[in-house]
Amino acid sequence: MSEYVAPLADMRFTLNHVADLERISKLNGYQHADPATVSTVLDEAGRFFTEVISPLNRVGDLEGSVLGPDGQVRTPTGFKEAYELYVEAGWAAAHMPADWGGGGLPYVVGVVIEEMFKSANLAFSLCALLTHGAVEAVRTHGSDELKSRYLEKLVTGEWSGTMNLTEPEAGSDLGAVRTKAVPQPDGSYRLFGTKIFITWGDQDLTDNVIHLVLARTPDSPRGTKGISMFLVPKYLPDEQGNPGPRNDYKIVSIEHKLGIHASPTCVISFGDSGEGAVGYLVGDEMEGMRNMFTMMNPARIGVGMEGLALSERAYQRALAYARQRVQGRPPGGHQPVPIVEHPDVRRMLLTMRANTEAMRCLLYYTAQQGDLMLHGGTAAERESAADHIALLTPIVKAWSTDLGVEMTSLGIQVHGGMGYVEETGAAQHFRDIRIAPIYEGTNGIQAMDLVLRKLPLADGAVVARLLTTMSSVLDELADYDDLEATRDSLADAIDGLAGTSAWLGARLAEGDLDPVLAAATPYLRQFGIVVGGWLMAVSAVAAKKGPADFDADFLSEKVNTARFYNEHLLPQSLGLIPTIEGGADLLNAARF
């Protein structure tokens, strides 16, 4: 039994009928990405990640990446060979810019491939996630010199990239960064300081590792305003661009973590020998935070994807187990049956399926907005998409990763006692995903971003527009009798979200931040659940229209799952309203 097979049918359906690939493929520069071509690409990608990357998931967990006595990180058995195939086949570059050696596919297609990589092997996929972030930063902010020296090798995956942000005293608060960057006569800098939690901070997969490091130049202002970004290669390239002398930093240790064991989480000491690590400024001095968000925003969507990806893998595993495990009789039955026939097991499986499909809708829809933001035909289209993606990013990140923890936990539960035994593999997903609500900005930080930055966008008009967009599906639902309950439930849920949004908006307008901050996390949760309901309704309507490229069974399942989401799960969003509007008084009164 294969542990993971890319769910190509649902991916194609969501891509074509929720994220409207047809529309994206008509944008300037994406004309080659028509749905038929993309479908072929995805078939191939599915084979690659299923056959080459997924089988390394368990060995990665068991062996982990380790720091050798030579100060060099060694990846688990098979990773190096698989990474070479990944680069050779061009998967690393599929949606990277064509002018730097990439495949030039739309972001929304890249995201589907990213889902496969993450489902197949979350720990491994993080190397690519960070490299993609580095590409964005260098492409957007780097000098021509930096681009010509580094960009193509990062795009193709020949070299990898990392983000060096966190320090022992600077986690969620990057303003506290202390790493120093001392300017040199030749225009370069020398870096000194310690960074922690550096994902894939070193490895033996590529000939070079390119770190993007936040640091402070002399006399820079305090806080985030004084931070700059530097590119620090492991090996300084020679004239031909080949790796030359080793830069002055040391991998001090790697963390022993709950999960993602194959992903080396490094402590790095820059300037360890006293000379200082050679670094090159990316963009201008003091603009490090802005540049960092260029990497961070797509990375946040990528982390949201992890919630989807492991829910999918956990679902597949739980379903396979539930089909083959025979135990217990149904009421009135005499023969034991596969547990998939028991209502409570069906409830768990359908909950996993519904949430997974809802997350897939949200991820692909958000990525579509990313393509429209860059390639939309009009300024209004691009701006609207930019607003949408800004609003949805914290929701994608936090809602999906919280759900990822919950769905992988359900995956264990379906297995009963076997789920608690590591050999089964279900427990690994639960361990692996638990980092996702934490890194790239904790989910609490996401929630603050939502209420303090995104909700006030255009005086609340961005949220209002999304609510209007969501409501527009209600009319379409009205055409189908069996979607009436879905329509009612969704209408109530959208009303509920409009209500809490207005309540929070009023507090913000009064400058009364405490109740807003107290409400942030449950409000984000409510928002995610409702957006999921809307997009599942969109997919139900699309399925009702009976697109020719999907068979009737598939389409009726889509409708049934969307109904389950909207009728059974969505109403839980209403239960959060009193929590959201409960104010901060009791929180403030508590003595800790």
Added chain:
Amino acid sequence: MSEYVAPLADMRFTLNHVADLERISKLNGYQHADPATVSTVLDEAGRFFTEVISPLNRVGDLEGSVLGPDGQVRTPTGFKEAYELYVEAGWAAAHMPADWGGGGLPYVVGVVIEEMFKSANLAFSLCALLTHGAVEAVRTHGSDELKSRYLEKLVTGEWSGTMNLTEPEAGSDLGAVRTKAVPQPDGSYRLFGTKIFITWGDQDLTDNVIHLVLARTPDSPRGTKGISMFLVPKYLPDEQGNPGPRNDYKIVSIEHKLGIHASPTCVISFGDSGEGAVGYLVGDEMEGMRNMFTMMNPARIGVGMEGLALSERAYQRALAYARQRVQGRPPGGHQPVPIVEHPDVRRMLLTMRANTEAMRCLLYYTAQQGDLMLHGGTAAERESAADHIALLTPIVKAWSTDLGVEMTSLGIQVHGGMGYVEETGAAQHFRDIRIAPIYEGTNGIQAMDLVLRKLPLADGAVVARLLTTMSSVLDELADYDDLEATRDSLADAIDGLAGTSAWLGARLAEGDLDPVLAAATPYLRQFGIVVGGWLMAVSAVAAKKGPADFDADFLSEKVNTARFYNEHLLPQSLGLIPTIEGGADLLNAARF
């Protein structure tokens, strides 16, 4: 920093003012257990578990129990010495029957000590949990011969006990048990078969291990009706009662699990040499299932306790971290502050505290009912308590253990990136507790027990009586202005539960089981949340009355926490109603 300190103040408050220890101490046989004496006992217990048992929590996780080449399980460093102290001090026997060497304390006091053990070291505590189960089975169903030979040694903890139920094809469905028991001329039996998932199936702490094994005698009827229970000692006692010849079974392997590494989960092969393991019938033939529930019901409450115990430990750890970790500025502030001052962190901590205190209320209340069931002054009192405990047992088990997973996850989240690093210790709680929703009957089984067995008790009158009891606190809340919102919220929540109970009752009356089974898990969740709200309201009213043995700060915190539970968390129970009443059609229609 100590990782766990028994929360003696809250324990005493809950014991005295929610579980009404005063009343219990007036029952026949418990007169020595007055609140003052019990308080002294708990102080001592707190010291013991904090100082002796808790420090072994991490070494237990790291080393685990291992199976030696001699077929003997070895426990982690320090466990043997600590276990000896535990037995010597009499903690093993504190609430065990006095006529067999126990301390004779009420069950409700035993449960407090059990909470300490589980918080201090969950994996270690399981050895005691299983031994207590064995005591119940032998005391209630064993012959005088068995009692005189085994009971005192089990009560004092000199020997340990186990439950051998599960087989590879018989998990949730024990009717599928195949282990054979062949009668011998001397009245004993010889057992042959393989048992799996045997918690503390072997160890090096005690001189003997006493297994209670479900097996089938020849020509017994199929299913659960044909199952008998046998006592199978590791070493057959000689005439003096000392361990003699080794019985014929083998520890085949121990599982590599997600957590509770110090607790050896064994595969045991009985009759491995061909002779058969010598076993003695407990009770009558074919009554194994009934006897098993004698062990299982208290064990289910004990497992529910695990959700409380690890939530408490996770809360203490998260709080300590949040107090000392300085990061980020409050809105408008200029200096970084301890993260405990950030509203979202306070929300997490208060959510953990509120749920933990609610679970403690439920656990102690349920245990109080256990004492009343056995020692109540009138038959009516005993019966009412028996009904209550029957109804509450599945809720205690499933609601508390699901919350345990959620609260330990929040505990990780409070730590940010440090929470994902194993050295911090927060991750261990999350791994350890994940078994609790599975063993001693999965939470799905508990939910079925609630809707199919407990809800119909006395034609629904048992649930109706509990709803009436719960409503009685509403009048008391009305005496306090600041509890008005709590009162409103609780009244709505109780109405909501009455509504779903009636809806399910109507389906049951029609024999329409599918929607009842589909609703079982969310209904149990709703029930747990509402019971928690009721008991937190009880504790708020008790605190308002200002009992002299607690200071004003403590009491005002109790009120604040109860308000947070009722005003912020309890309304989420209403969001479950559409899920509960959503029916089974969509579940049945789904194709898996």
